[in-house]
Amino acid sequence: MFEAPAPATVDRMLAAQQHAADQFGQRATGRRVWGYRARTLSGAAGPHWLRLVCAEGGTLWNGPSTSRTLPAAVPRPDLFRIRDWTTDGYAYRAELYALAPDPMVSPRPVLDEDPGLPETWWKEMTAALDALADVPPPADREAVREEYLRRVIPQFTGHQVEDVTWSTTHGDLHYGNVTRGPHILDWEGWGRAPYGYDAATLYLYALLTPATAARIRTELAPVLDRPEARTGLLTVAAQILQAQDRIDFYAEIADPVREHLARL
Missing domain, CATH: 3.30.200 (Phosphorylase Kinase; domain 1)
Structure with a gap:
């Protein structure tokens, strides 16, 4: 990768x-x-x-x-x-x-073309995110620290953070870490993060293909439409913009992320 x-x-x-x-x-x-x-x-x-x-x-x-x-x-x-x-x-x-019985969705973390995932894939992924969110957030595992998000969100997105709803997340749910099963790979960073963090990662990492991103936004609406998911989305956006100078694929999606933030 x-x-x-x-x-x-x-x-x-x-x-x-x-x-x-x-x-x-x-x-x-x-x-x-x-x-x-x-x-x-x-x-x-x-x-x-x-x-x-x-x-x-x-x-x-x-x-x-x-x-x-x-x-x-x-x-x-x-x-x-x-x-x-x-x-x-x-x-x-x-x-x-x-060995996972099915290939990865993408060889890269971000999508640069529509992967053609069926509706059943999105239903299973949403069910997996719900099951993960039902796990009480672990006290000893932080995927995102509160002091970090309260610093970087205003700095890189121009938005403010109010109350944070915490949930258990994978922490790195990009398209190189999920298969067409779906199976979710690479659990080294799982732990507590703002609600909606994983769904926001899947959405923002698809912004290079607007039609695909629009579909993903619809498929993940049960998560992303909840008001408490806003902080999760802002956290992912801030991380992308913070790291765009040192990670190539973040640089590729930085402008679409800024355009999305302007519409919030």
């Missing part, structure tokens, strides 16, 4: 991936999927999916393992096994998943 890092990092992560595959009795095959700043490296391993994380501790480290407590109504691949180790000053975690 992101570009490969410097050769030394590639070599180090590939060696760690091979070690993980050996520990699980699997063989890493297929294309490599790099995460942001090469913190993760994923790919098929036999009949499974192998995800390697290079970081230490914190909510991102434990996100996938703790997400196993979420309701079965939230569709996601099973996480079978976990291995942790440290070598040469780097801490690694390897996670072995069931």
Whole structure:
């Protein structure tokens, strides 16, 4: 999803991936999927999916393992096994998943064409978001901090924040993290965020294709039409505008996001 890092990092992560595959009795095959700043490296391993994380501790480290407590109504691949180790000053975690039976909606986080998702997909996604929102927001997992959103929303959107309705969210629900099943992937950042945050991500990340975005806005109306979803949408918009100078796909959607904010 992101570009490969410097050769030394590639070599180090590939060696760690091979070690993980050996520990699980699997063989890493297929294309490599790099995460942001090469913190993760994923790919098929036999009949499974192998995800390697290079970081230490914190909510991102434990996100996938703790997400196993979420309701079965939230569709996601099973996480079978976990291995942790440290070598040469780097801490690694390897996670072995069931391989999702269907392809990702998009190879990129944002949509630049209509993916042609059927109405049933949107009904299932809305049901999954409802099931997730019914989970009491965890006290120990924050997808978005309150002090952060109260700072960036006025700074980058020109809007003010009043009361915030908190709910449990995936935290990174873009089109490279959902399949045509749908199955929702990559649970490292799940936790508490403003209500509607995930639905707003799906909507704003589709603004490059206005007709598709309009349809998504209609499909997700049960979430986005609720007044408490406004802060979730403003939070996603502010994050996009804040990061547009360092992340290419945010730069691509920044102008459509500004146009949308002007209509609020």
